[in-house]
Every structure is written in structure tokens, then in C-alpha cells.
Amino acid sequence: MRHFLTLSDFDRDELREMIDLAIEIKAQLKSGRLVPYMQNKTLAMIFEKSSTRTRVSFETGIYQLGGTGLFLSSRDIQLGRGEPMKDTARVVSRMVDMVMIRTFEQSKLEEFAHYSRVPVINGLTDSYHPVQLMTDYMTMLEYGKENPTVAYVGDGNNMAHSWLYLAAIMGFELRVATPRGYECDPDITAKAMELARKYGGELIFGNDPREAVEGCDVVTTDTWVSMGQEEEKEKRIADFQGFMVDSELFSLAKDDAIFLHCLPAYRGYEVSEEIFERFADVIFTEAENRLHAQKGIMVWLDREALASQGESE
Numbered sequence: 001m002r003h004f005l006t007l008s009d010f011d012r013d014e015l016r017e018m019i020d021l022a023i024e025i026k027a028q029l030k031s032g033r034l035v036p037y038m039q040n041k042t043l044a045m046i047f048e049k050s051s052t053r054t055r056v057s058f059e060t061g062i063y064q065l066g067g068t069g070l071f072l073s074s075r076d077i078q079l080g081r082g083e084p085m086k087d088t089a090r091v092v093s094r095m096v097d098m099v100m101i102r103t104f105e106q107s108k109l110e111e112f113a114h115y116s117r118v119p120v121i122n123g124l125t126d127s128y129h130p131v132q133l134m135t136d137y138m139t140m141l142e143y144g145k146e147n148p149t150v151a152y153v154g155d156g157n158n159m160a161h162s163w164l165y166l167a168a169i170m171g172f173e174l175r176v177a178t179p180r181g182y183e184c185d186p187d188i189t190a191k192a193m194e195l196a197r198k199y200g201g202e203l204i205f206g207n208d209p210r211e212a213v214e215g216c217d218v219v220t221t222d223t224w225v226s227m228g229q230e231e232e233k234e235k236r237i238a239d240f241q242g243f244m245v246d247s248e249l250f251s252l253a254k255d256d257a258i259f260l261h262c263l264p265a266y267r268g269y270e271v272s273e274e275i276f277e278r279f280a281d282v283i284f285t286e287a288e289n290r291l292h293a294q295k296g297i298m299v300w301l302d303r304e305a306l307a308s309q310g311e312s313e
């Protein structure tokens with residue numbers, strides 16, 4: 001049973017297959033065709049954190065694939081009252097065909113997957129946001145950034161970690177600039193470096209946003225205060241001064257460079273109003289691509305699940 005828990009669960013060809021499916025399914029939709037790749041299938045979506053894009057894109061996505069989505073907030077289901085993750089997994093996965101979870105620790109997601117009879121998709125954890133990075137890769141391709149140099153400026157968080165794996169596996173250059181004390185997790189960095197050696201990606205780490213952005217094709221960032229870190233807000237804002245992507249910083253990138261943001265964006269903090277609005281077309285195409293990229297992932301996982309069922313019969 002294949003799950004989509006981090007990008008490192010897959011090799012380059014597999015990730016490329018999912019992206020190719022996403023591109024094909026997007027083109028079908030744009031020409032008015034809805035192909036029922038997952039007719040009568042149910043996707044359960046468990047949310048322990050807030051969401052706009054992840055919820056709307058997965059729910060719309062499974063519907064457009066011919067299936068149906070179940071929105072399960074931990075505020076409403078027994079998980080929020082202490083029913084164990086492993087019991088939730090064993091119940092839900094006997095009734096549905098696929099599960100997406102947004103939660104805190106990666107270990108909770110792994111525990112769910114361990115007990116699940118159906119494929120599980122990471123809809124964001126404290127450690128990773130892999131569906132967003134598949135979307136960002138698809139968006140970079142659409143904007144002609146086939147083999148980009150990418151600068152990630154900001155917090156060494158779940159987004160940064162998934163950028164590391166994406167760059168390592170797809171084999172492009174990623175420069176990460178974080179404030180001191182907000183570097184990426186050392187174990188994840190080590191794993192990403194190992195993948196980069198295997199696939200030919202280049203990962204560069206530092207604390208200077210200007211050095212990272214100089215001459216790059218894509219600049220990206222993320223909130224300085226992730227979900228679950230609300231109490232650290234004031235300290236973080238103080239510690240991240242000098243890390244806003246504004247016109248001055250962006251001017252160091254190539255003339256045709258683009259700016260990506262996974263959203264939600266906090267203007268005046270990680271990005272200036274001017275840069276955000278200059279790249280609004282790219283950013284909202286990126287947001288829309290969540291719908292298409294995740295369909296590619298779901299269809300790919302569903303095919304794998306069917307194939308593995310066939311093998312075990």
C-alpha cells in the first residue's frame with residue numbers, strides 16, 4: 001500500500017507521473033471534460049488544523065473525479081475527544097477509499113497510515129507540506145521554470161522541508177536563507193542531502209536572503225508564524241526582521257524571475273504588498289493548481305492501490 005506522507009516516499013519518475021497526470025487532468029477540465037477516474041470513491045479529509053485551499057481543493061477534486069469527499073474536523077469527530085489515531089484509522093479506512101489528513105506531528109500521520117487499509121495523503125504536518133510542493137513544481141513548469149534555481153527565504157519549517165525534498169529529488173538548485181535559530185531540521189536536512197547526492201539536486205543553506213536571491217529564477221517564502229506557533233508570534237516577528245521579500249530584495253533575482261507563495265500570505269511580514277500584487281497572477285494560479293496537482297496524486301495512488309489489491313488476490 002503506497003501512501004503520500006512525504007515526497008521522499010517516491011522516486012523522481014513516480015513524482016513526474018503524478019505531475020503528468022495532473023497536467024493532463026487540468027487540460028481535460030479546461031476543455032470541459034470531467035473524466036470519472038475515481039467514480040463512487042470516497043475521500044475522508046481529517047483536519048486538526050484550519051484550511052481554506054486544502055479543504056476546497058480536495059473536496060472539489062474528488063467530486064470532479066466522480067467521487068465524494070467527507071470533511072471531518074477533529075472538533076466534530078471523536079478524535080478530538082481522545083479516540084486514538086490508530087482506532088480512527090481502523091474505522092475510517094474500512095469505509096472509505098482514501099484519506100487525507102492535516103495534523104501536527106508527522107508521527108501521528110505515520111501512525112494513521114500504519115493502521116490504514118487505504119492510501120493516506122499528507123495534507124500538511126508540522127514537518128512537511130508535500131501536496132503544496134507538487135503544486136509548486138507544476139506551477140513552475142507552467143511558467144517555464146524547467147530547471148530553476150529557487151530561493152526560499154524565511155522559516156525552516158514544513159514548507160522549507162518539502163522544498164528540500166522536491167529540489168533534491170527533481171534535481172534543481174535550492175538556496176535556503178533562514179534567520180539564525182530558525183534553520184531546517186537537521187535530520188530532514190541530512191536526508192535531503194542524501195537524496196540530492198542520489199538525484200543531482202543542489203541544496204545551499206545560509207542566513208543571508210540577498211545571497212540566496214541573487215540571480216535566481218524563483219523566489220518563495222512562507223508565513224513566519226505557522227499553525228500551532230501563535231504564542232511565539234511576537235518573538236518571531238522580531239527575529240525575522242530583514243527577511244521580508246520586498247522589491248529591493250527581489251530586484252537581485254533574474255529579470256524574468258517569479259514569486260511563489262503557498263498562502264495564506266501576511267503582507268508586511270514575509271512579503272511586501274507590492275511584490276505580492278505584482279505576482280498575483282502566478283500566486284493564484286499556484287493556488288488553483290492545488291486542485292489539479294492533488295487529482296494527479298489521488299488518481300496515481302488509487303491506481304497503485306488497485307494494482308496491489310490485484311497482486312494480493
Ligand code: CP
Nearest residue numbers: 051052053054262263
Ligand atoms: N497552502 C495551504 O495549504 O493553504 P490552506 O492552509 O488554506 O489549506
Ligand code: NVA
Nearest residue numbers: 157159222226227263
Ligand atoms: N507553514 C504554514 C503553511 C500553511 C499552509 C503552516 O504550517 O501554518
